[in-house]
Amino acid sequence: MLQMQQRLSLPFLVLLGLPSTAMGFALAVQISALSWLLRTRYQLDIHEIGIVWAAGPLAGILGQVLIGIISDKVWFWGGRRRPFILVGGLLTALSLMALPSIGLIDQALGLDAILGVAIAVALALDLSINVSFNPTRSLIADVTPEGPQRTAAYTWMQTVSGTFGVLAYAVGAVFGNVALIYFGVVLVLLFSLVPPLLITEPRALAGAEAEAAEARAPKLSLGTVLLLMRPLWPFAIYAVVAMGLKLTGHASHSMWIEVGFAALAVGFLVHALMEPQPAPNTAREDLPAFRKVLAAHSLSWIGVQTMFVYMIAFVQQRFPGLDDDGTGRLMSTSFLVLNAVGALVPALLLNPLARRFGEVHVHAASLALMALGFAFVYFAGHSATAVYVGMAVMGLGWGAIVSLPFAIFSQCVAPARIGLYMGVFNLSVVLPQLAVSLGVGMLIEHLPDKGSVFLVGAATAALSAIAWMAVKRVPLAGAPAGAGTSAMPSSGGH
Structure with missing residues (x-):
């Protein structure tokens, strides 16, 4: 695998795009299934569905920017991006599993507050996705040099992610949204937990000139x-x-x-x-x-x-x-x-x-x-x-x-x-x-x-x-x- 990474071969570029694909697939599952679940299974009103969806933008404001900055500064578990991808992927899969069980969670907690539980589950899902999303894209820049090779890596990430995004809606259309959710759990776990372990992150990032330019900029x-x-x-x-x-x-x-x-x-x-x-x-x-x-x-x-x-x-x-x-x-x-x-x-x-x-x-x-x-x-x-x-x-x-x-x-x-x-x-x-x-x-x-x-x-x-x-x-x-x-x-x- 190290030789494939050093050559930046096509199989490695595809592998490099899989963690981002996992997070994109989770978002596709959310778009396809969340409003449908809240409306048909839990009979929430339209404005209540909007409140649940507000969790996503709130998580995006806090998550992607902050996690991106933090992941630039740390190193553990053999990488700066790997820990956030692994943790975020696991949490995303667990949050997806909770979507069809909002009613059961509400009953188990004895709350009789479907809207509150739905908001909590949606917020957990969005925060989990945002823990990983920025690091999955930053990882590509970390392991590829500037120029055509990096462009190729991002192009393949978009191609793979877009293809699996279409697959998400196809699964929902053919087998139903509940089946899509559980399929998403498996795919997110596979694509977010395995590839980061096969990719070697550089301890010292390239781009010293860019860092110097940033230091000189007002x-x-x-x-x-x-x-x-x-x-x-x-x-x-x-x-x-x-x-x-x-x-x-x-x-x-x-x-x-x-x-x-x-x-x-x-x-x-x-x-x-x-x-x-x-x-x-x-x-x-x-x-x-x-x-x-x-x-x-x-x-x-x-x-x-x-x-x-x-x-x-x-x-x-x-x-x-x-x-x-x-x-x-x-x-x-x-x-x-x-x-x-x-x-x-x-x-x-x-x-x-x-x-x-x-x-x-x-x-x-x-x-x-x-x-x-x-x-x-x-x-x-x-x-x-x-x-x-x-x-x-x-x-x-x-x-x-x-x-x-x-x-x-x-x-x-x-x-x-x-x-x-x-x-x-x-x-x-x-x-x-x-x-x-x-x-x-x-x-x-x-x-x-x-x-x-x-x-x-x-x-x-x-x-x-x-x-x-x-x-x-x-x-x-x-x-x-x-x-x-x-x-x-x-x-x-x-």
Whole structure:
């Protein structure tokens, strides 16, 4: 195995991507099965399902950034990433096993509080995934040199992870979501416990030049970091207010709070998108462009997360003749189609088009097509076939969302700080997810037509496509031509 690692052979690159695949598969199981379980087995209301899903973004805010920083500084059990992958994988498998047993756990504890137990199980699952997710991707950078070999490693990670993600929805569609959960337990254990033991981590990391560059770069204060995420302030403030209301027993209230924060968010997003960018090659970092990326990317995640969390309500209303298993299979097949297209298009279609027309234009066009897919399901999604067609069209946008934004924002910032910016960039995913869990759920609950799930997606995807056109690619001073054109190796779950 050591010789395979030294040669960076194809079997070793596949092995290297398996731990990340395990965490991606666990997320796919959660997307396919969690809302279905909570709605059909435990009869939770739509807004209650949203509260359970809020656990994921909270875990993402705390987990990936903190664990990534900690795993850079420690060494035990023969590695810096290995301990977190092993522990996180074991905890993820145990949390997956708990999903179908939420009711039994509630009874065993004598709580009679299904919602609280469901939140606890979902939070445990998300925290477990986030313990491993950052280290699984950092491990690849640790054992591969910069350049084509590292790109190949991340490409194979994406290929393997995407393939198994499609498999997850296929298992759910054919055998049901409960079978998918237990299949996920076995796969997560196998892929997270075995490969790390076969991979030798270097005690001394390469990249001394990068570390020296980081030491020379001026440090950013907390205030500067907060200014970086300025377009996301309304999402963060709303999350605190809405969570406080729910924890104090005000789970149901008028939507005026949501309307107010939506207006505030629009103001902050428009301000960011209208912020002037420096002239080419005059700025070390183009922070206005970075803030525009945050604004545009956050809009697309509102629609995507609304679909992931609340599609169960749409399916139950549009297809009342389906039993619980039939509902689960329709949802699993829908997500299978979405992810199959999303796994294929980045390398086969989007990357070649981006080389010719530019990443921003291709990404905006993909989101416009995604908006059309959302609208198609809303207006024509009265049969399973029509839903699948719409999901396939949405897959074009989904493939862009998980691949192109990194290539765009990485040319706006100094390479020595890419870890910091990646952490802030992740907030443009998790903070909108929190807004969806805490606010959009109440909106869907009150609207008589649950197809509004897809109207929300159509509107936000279209607005995101328009917003992305405000991002102007400004190369950094001294940056080589074509810098920053690599695609993101994997999607961020949380």
